[in-house]
Amino acid sequence: MQYAFYCTIYISLEATMGEFAYPPVDFETHPERYIHWDLDVDGNIATLTMHIKEDHPMWDGLYDLKLNSYDLAVDIELHDAVNRLRFEHPEVRCVVLTGAYDKIFCAGANIRFLGNAPHAFKVNFCKYTNETRCGIEDAAEQSGLVFMAALNGTASGGGYELALACGEIYLIDDGNAAVALPEVPLLGVLPGTGGLTRLTDKRKIRRDMSDVFCTKAEGFRARDAVKYNFVDGSFPRSKWSDGIARRATEIVDEQTAKFPHRAGPGVSLPKLTRTDTEDGWSYTAVHVQIDNRVANVLVEGPSDAPTRTAETWSLRAFRELEDALLRLRINHLEVGLINLRTKGDAARVLEHENFVLDGCETDWFLAEVKSFQQQCLRRLDNMAKSTFALIETGHCFVGTLFELALSADRIYMFLDDDGENTLELSRSNEGLFPMANDMSRLEARFPGEPNAPATALAEQGPIDAETAEDLGLVTAALDDIDWEDEVRIAIEERVSLSPDALTGMEQNLRFGGTETCETKIYGRLSAWQNWIFQRPNAVGDHGALTLYGHPERPVFDYRRT
16 A cells, blocks of 8 residues: 655745744645655555655745755654554554665754744744654554664654654664764754653663764764664665564564454544634634634534544544644744633533543554543643633533643633532543653642542542532632633733743643653753754854854854853
């Protein structure tokens, strides 16, 4: 089965930042429209080949995608390919990730693309590519879908970071091919997609050798790369194809034993139904309305019984929510606050939840639905926007959907006279959808009250607003006299504050507890990259990123801060 890849970019003047106005990005694509990747599925093994068409950049006329370098459109296709392999090809146990061109696997993120991108776009690009690579790792952990990087040539920068996300890395030993992270010596920035953290936390490479590697622009060829664990092995060119094929077959045997229930026909992911409105857009279950710097996101609960199809609410609504969050993140930089609301039958939400959770241990498809929901919730955790959850009459913030509320920076609940406005916890809130720090959102809510989550979960039946406030499940329960004014004031105050300070504050408060590889990538690397992308040493008129490829050498301010 051979696919050609393409990603559509809708052109508009709405998304602007700095001197370059970039068109809004559409994050939905399909194998028939991919252009930069080739996917071949042969039984239990898939081959995903990076085949960049250098004359098809995301932004026409600004740069060429030379040396198999990539921009955001390439990564949108990769994210889609990972999801489609998980849902549409459950028989696949090993994905061989390789390059289409001789002597080069991937040169990483395209430097001209980054140079032309506004600051906010650079940071959001790094965040998206990190999420895609975390998705590759999640596919191995949750689905037994192991990606094996078959580096048929040099893997530099983001190309090597893509390999680091794979379960195993093999480098061709042809005397020239190398792995490298040259961002520090060549560009004056950091590896943007988790390279530093995965070296130390995932591959357990010594600090001193990581230091040498990250300051040696040419990187390590096969012998030293194997010696210091930067790759898992190498094969000479004469034995390359056979060696990769043999190891892929071994991975299939290993993963089949670990994940025996992944069998049966795949489930195709249909195109989302999205309709633009005067002040936003709507899907079937998710509706977005933008009011200046505030986005109101409404998630409608299900009206039909759950089914084992791609149209079941548990998958469709979360696919729509993910698309909405990505569009808000990239295309609507002026939005600083997302108000989360729900509407529908709480009993139906719990019915769909139980259908997924009861079957996910034995049904691969339902396990993938659960994993996708977790992925979407983590995107919400990681939004560089404030989030308020508004629990009003007629809501369905229960179980899985209450995880949306627990992700929010604040939760306001309407206190009605008759006590009918209630919420309900379920097993979904016990840690089945962990955050990036491996904590449940309920645990993260009570860092100094270890018994509080169990107390809340033990509450029998629906929980009214007063009780929810007493249990610490909501920020405030407001009656009909105070509701409208208090919520309005909270919203107005929030959007009046410095967005930079808010982003820093929120990211510090959202991820307490023990750090993981993933929280370090987002909390440390992304924060430092955000700062470095604004410093003259990188992006000033004489900065390293600005002058890359020019004859002039960068001029650094050598004062350390």
